[in-house]
Amino acid sequence: MDTSYILNHLGEDRDEYYGAVAPPVFQTTNFCFKTVSEMREKLKHELETPFYTRGYNPTVAILRKKLAALEKAEDALVFSSGSAAVAAAVMSVVKAGDHVVCVQKPYSWTNTLISKYLVKYGVTHTYVNGADVANFQNAIQPNTKLIYLESPNSLTFELQDIEAIATFARSKNITTIIDNSYCSPINQTPIALGVDMVLHSATKYLNGHSDVMAGVVCGTKERIMKMMAEEYMTLGSIISAHHAALILRGLRTLELRMNKSAESAKKVTEYLEKHPKITKVNYPFSADNPQLALAKKQMKQGGGLFSIVLKAEKVEQVEKFCDSLKYFLMATSWGSYESLIFPTCALGASKSFENPLPWNFVRVYIGLEDADLLIEDLKQALEKI
Numbered sequence: 001m002d003t004s005y006i007l008n009h010l011g012e013d014r015d016e017y018y019g020a021v022a023p024p025v026f027q028t029t030n031f032c033f034k035t036v037s038e039m040r041e042k043l044k045h046e047l048e049t050p051f052y053t054r055g056y057n058p059t060v061a062i063l064r065k066k067l068a069a070l071e072k073a074e075d076a077l078v079f080s081s082g083s084a085a086v087a088a089a090v091m092s093v094v095k096a097g098d099h100v101v102c103v104q105k106p107y108s109w110t111n112t113l114i115s116k117y118l119v120k121y122g123v124t125h126t127y128v129n130g131a132d133v134a135n136f137q138n139a140i141q142p143n144t145k146l147i148y149l150e151s152p153n154s155l156t157f158e159l160q161d162i163e164a165i166a167t168f169a170r171s172k173n174i175t176t177i178i179d180n181s182y183c184s185p186i187n188q189t190p191i192a193l194g195v196d197m198v199l200h201s202a203t204k205y206l207n208g209h210s211d212v213m214a215g216v217v218c219g220t221k222e223r224i225m226k227m228m229a230e231e232y233m234t235l236g237s238i239i240s241a242h243h244a245a246l247i248l249r250g251l252r253t254l255e256l257r258m259n260k261s262a263e264s265a266k267k268v269t270e271y272l273e274k275h276p277k278i279t280k281v282n283y284p285f286s287a288d289n290p291q292l293a294l295a296k297k298q299m300k301q302g303g304g305l306f307s308i309v310l311k312a313e314k315v316e317q318v319e320k321f322c323d324s325l326k327y328f329l330m331a332t333s334w335g336s337y338e339s340l341i342f343p344t345c346a347l348g349a350s351k352s353f354e355n356p357l358p359w360n361f362v363r364v365y366i367g368l369e370d371a372d373l374l375i376e377d378l379k380q381a382l383e384k385i
């Protein structure tokens with residue numbers, strides 16, 4: 001299906017709401033019925049029709065249709081955060097006694113879920129280096145039910161061969177989940193490569209305006225309806241109609257934003273790769289990335305996020321560089337209009353990062369400002385080291 005059609009029209013049944021062009025925010029918790037027989041009928045499909053907003057809300061339903069179509073999935077559920085989406089997806093697959101194989105260095109709170117939280121419920125795990133498919137093959141046990149991927153991850157950007165791992169998992173009846181936040185469905189569609197469930201922090205690219213927290217899980221109708229009846233309705237980490245409407249607005253420009261962010265990140269990384277004060281640029285589409293061929297095989301283009309290692313003797317030089325930037329905001333998160341930096345030397349006793357990266361490591365996000373303006377800014381800050 002055409003991406004621009006999905007973003008601008010799919011799921012918007014405008015006859016249902018007076019021809020309103022923008023989808024209304026159905027700010028209501030419940031829906032009423034005229035007769036007992038109508039109510040009884042609706043209750044049979046409580047999760048697929050307006051009845052109670054925790055299950056089904058028409059504004060959220062439009063968003064679900066678009067997100068599912070973007071990921072080439074049958075259905076999708078939207079959550080109150082990316083972490084809620086990760087937790088619901090993983091918990092929908094495993095039970096006590098099961099084993100998870102997870103790519104090493106996943107998103108920090110995914111790491112906490114797998115290595116600490118699920119352990120309380122008797123779910124064991126093995127982390128593997130994702131560069132080689134054989135590492136997944138060697139790590140599975142008779143009770144392995146899930147292979148969890150993040151390609152690339154959002155700090156050091158290592159990739160996994162999605163198709164090869166999904167094919168192997170399928171042959172062993174193991175479910176695969178991938179966190180596709182970095183690529184967004186514009187740059188990578190893992191379901192087409194054989195993955196069972198795709199999830200996102202919609203807080204990042206999908207909403208793209210630094211004003212909504214949300215998550216999404218996409219998969220077959222069967223998997224999504226099962227997750228809905230279990231994790232979604234029980235744990236209740238749903239999205240509000242208001243936030244869904246904001247994400248619908250954000251999605252209108254998803255493709256434009258992704259392309260602009262990619263184009264500028266390419267220019268900026270090419271500049272930084274040649275800079276004498278930079279030891280390393282971690283970016284999937286860097287010319288010297290050993291996984292470049294794999295990146296080209298499964299991704300349309302790079303994202304706006306990458307990391308750099310600075311040539312510095314002392315942490316004060318890194319601080320000087322960061323403090324001197326005028327257009328980059330210093331903050332966590334990424335995926336919106338504003339360019340950002342996140343220096344690891346700021347991680348004192350942070351709870352979310354267990355394995356601190358080198359002190360001279362800085363994550364950079366390229367937003368929608370002009371690439372030359374950002375390069376000028378980096379140039380003057382690098383001179384201060």
Ligand SMILES: *Cc1c(COP(=O)(O)O)cnc(C)c1O
Nearest residue numbers: 081082083107154181201203214
């Ligand atoms: C931010 C992020 C998450 C968590 O999403 P929240 O919306 O912050 O809960 C998960 N995975 C990745 C790759 C992320 O960047």
